[in-house]
Amino acid sequence: DGGITQSPKYLFRKEGQNVTLSCEQNLNHDAMYWYRQDPGQGLRLIYYSQIVNDFQKGDIAEGYSVSREKKESFPLTVTSAQKNPTAFYLCASSQGPGNGYTFGSGTRLTVV
């Protein structure tokens, strides 16, 4: 079955470390997105990519970086510059405006 796989499900990071969250899709979707979710704040867009080797900052890109070397993959790196990284991170993909987004199951990142 086609879908989006996010790994790991849970991730613990020490302060000052960079960590990379994986997002892979086999839906052949062109567009991919990363969101951050905090209680009571809904979904906030971090980065998005419409095509391979191209991506744009979302509303809260500071302290994050991404790459899009393959259509199937859109990894997110949470850098040490992100001051409050503890959150639930969601990856999504899309093919066209009328189809909405398909979401992965999320990664919960905790700074220890």
Place this chain on the structure above:
Amino acid sequence: AQSVTQLGSHVSVSEGALVLLRCNYSSSVPPYLFWYVQYPNQGLQLLLKYTTGATLVKGINGFEAEFKKSETSFHLTKPSAHMSDAAEYFCAVSEFGAGSYQLTFGKGTKLSVIP
């Protein structure tokens, strides 16, 4: 930029009662509209969508929503709540900006079902 307003961050209903979750959007053109459901520690799952055609849209798990252009609303309903409906629900509208279509999400409504 479009905005999506979900009235009520938390809604409680009794099991078997009507579920009504409200969503209003700002748009000057006919939009694409979506409702998603999220269970704890999971991703968002598409409940239903409106693109064109019939304004009453039926989705999964017995939910439906009606697009009312004059009221810029897309409220989600279910005639009889079940315990398994307890989750967070997000309304979203498709918007064209910066050369691409993106979804703008509401802040979500957490539905509690009381036995």
